[in-house]
Amino acid sequence: MSDEMRLFNTLTGRVEPFAPERPPEVRMYVCGPTVYNRAHLGNFRTFVATDVLRRALEFRGHSVCEVMNLTDVEDRIIRFAADASTDLEGYTRKWIDAFHADMAMLRMERPEHFPKATDHIGEMIDLISRLIERGHTYTADGSVYFRISTQPSYGQLSRLDVSGIRAGARVDTDRYDKEDARDFVLWKLKADEPSWAQWDAPFGKGRPGWHIECSAMAMKYLGETFDLHCGGVDLVFPHHENEIAQSEGGTGHPFVRTWVHVEHLLVEGETMSKSKGNFFTIPDLVDKGHRPDAIRYLLASVHYRKQLNFTFEGLAHATAALERIHSLVRRLDEASGDGPVGEADAACGQALSRFGAALGDDLNVSEALAAVHGLVGEANALMATNRISRAGAERVRQTLASMDSVFAVFFPEDRSALTPDEQALFDERQAARVGRDFVRADSARARLDALGIVLEDTPKGTRWRRRG
Numbered sequence: 001m002s003d004e005m006r007l008f009n010t011l012t013g014r015v016e017p018f019a020p021e022r023p024p025e026v027r028m029y030v031c032g033p034t035v036y037n038r039a040h041l042g043n044f045r046t047f048v049a050t051d052v053l054r055r056a057l058e059f060r061g062h063s064v065c066e067v068m069n070l071t072d073v074e075d076r077i078i079r080f081a082a083d084a085s086t087d088l089e090g091y092t093r094k095w096i097d098a099f100h101a102d103m104a105m106l107r108m109e110r111p112e113h114f115p116k117a118t119d120h121i122g123e124m125i126d127l128i129s130r131l132i133e134r135g136h137t138y139t140a141d142g143s144v145y146f147r148i149s150t151q152p153s154y155g156q157l158s159r160l161d162v163s164g165i166r167a168g169a170r171v172d173t174d175r176y177d178k179e180d181a182r183d184f185v186l187w188k189l190k191a192d193e194p195s196w197a198q199w200d201a202p203f204g205k206g207r208p209g210w211h212i213e214c215s216a217m218a219m220k221y222l223g224e225t226f227d228l229h230c231g232g233v234d235l236v237f238p239h240h241e242n243e244i245a246q247s248e249g250g251t252g253h254p255f256v257r258t259w260v261h262v263e264h265l266l267v268e269g270e271t272m273s274k275s276k277g278n279f280f281t282i283p284d285l286v287d288k289g290h291r292p293d294a295i296r297y298l299l300a301s302v303h304y305r306k307q308l309n310f311t312f313e314g315l316a317h318a319t320a321a322l323e324r325i326h327s328l329v330r331r332l333d334e335a336s337g338d339g340p341v342g343e344a345d346a347a348c349g350q351a352l353s354r355f356g357a358a359l360g361d362d363l364n365v366s367e368a369l370a371a372v373h374g375l376v377g378e379a380n381a382l383m384a385t386n387r388i389s390r391a392g393a394e395r396v397r398q399t400l401a402s403m404d405s406v407f408a409v410f411f412p413e414d415r416s417a418l419t420p421d422e423q424a425l426f427d428e429r430q431a432a433r434v435g436r437d438f439v440r441a442d443s444a445r446a447r448l449d450a451l452g453i454v455l456e457d458t459p460k461g462t463r464w465r466r467r468g
């Protein structure tokens with residue numbers, strides 16, 4: 001597509017042309033989940049929005065190399081793993097599996113790289129060593145801190161008056177011997193932590209802080225300067241501000257060219273919390289009888305810079321909107337009219353160009369969906385008056401398929417076959433059973449179950465059915 005994509009860049013505070021450094025490839029990083037529990041609806045508001053962004057870039061002719069990290073070492077994980085008498089891997093494995101299952105249910109494209117923090121301790125140690133060499137750090141009680149006063153540009157992303165955060169003020173929940181409240185930990189030593197949560201480093205035993213993991217893994221897979229960094233709006237300060245400080249402090253180069261932040265999700269107008277009874281995971285909603293494709297549609301249908309108020313009324317509207325599209329898709333096969341292909345052709349061409357222009361306009365999803373529903377309305381009218389031929393209907397189907405490469409919900413699920421991901425899990429379980437690896441077999445079964453696939457082992461082999 002010749003016209004440029006425009007995005008709101010938090011760094012400049014403006015909607016501006018988005019142009020990757022090495023077109024057509026876009027190198028993109030998304031701050032992923034902390035894997036100590038099941039990710040909730042608010043988390044998936046961000047992840048579905050960034051999935052729509054990556055698909056919109058692909059729709060507009062880019063290739064995407066996306067990295068999403070998994071934070072598998074931090075205070076809560078260490079505590080929960082110790083309470084469960086296991087270690088980091090033992091505790092986080094099921095939550096990583098659950099995250100993948102939820103991603104599949106919400107039809108998210110898989111990022112090209114899914115690095116775990118604990119697999120990249122060496123990269124983090126290297127980056128901290130560079131920061132030590134370049135004079136950006138100090139050590140207190142065995143922990144290494146980044147000294148913010150060495151990075152005069154600190155605060156450029158959040159535009160906070162960080163000078164107002166005085167030494168001694170508390171800006172995070174960790175207590176350390178910091179010289180300045182803004183300083184943050186790169187490498188933590190907590191003497192009372194289990195040995196499986198500590199690593200040797202030239203500057204002493206310990207474990208990485210949260211911020212350093214994103215910088216180290218992003219630069220490993222995407223280079224010292226890359227195109228696009230995304231996350232929830234709550235990460236702007238301090239997490240992303242700290243990522244910039246330590247990355248640019250370590251390399252001397254700009255870290256990220258465009259920062260995209262996704263607004264919060266509310267449920268029925270209120271902040272989601274367990275105490276209010278409005279806290280939901282994706283399986284919670286599916287268990288209540290809601291369809292994953294409708295959940296995705298609702299999450300994808302609000303502009304990423306607007307708060308998304310998730311309501312059950314809204315979910316019912318989303319389900320009805322999808323049903324209207326699915327109903328047309330099912331009936332397109334029956335088209336047998338004798339109208340000229342030109343009528344359907346013109347409607348498709350107009351809808352597609354409106355759709356592409358809307359996505360290019362800072363990801364205007366409402367306008368893009370209006371183009372989809374406009375086309376569905378026109379096709380319905382042609383069907384109703386028997387003016388659409390088989391060729392015209394095929395053209396409508398292809399146009400919807402092209403638009404669906406972004407939204408991934410317009411076609412009714414083929415319930416007669418397993419998806420490739422489901423088939424892979426099914427095959428993995430069969431292989432594990434043959435090899436008498438029942439732990440692996442049970443894990444594959446549990447992952448299929450989370451996807452709504454129920455297995456039944458019979459004398460004639462394993463059968464599956466889709467729940468609901």
Ligand SMILES: [Zn+2]
Pocket residue numbers: 030031032214239
């Ligand atoms: Zn991050």
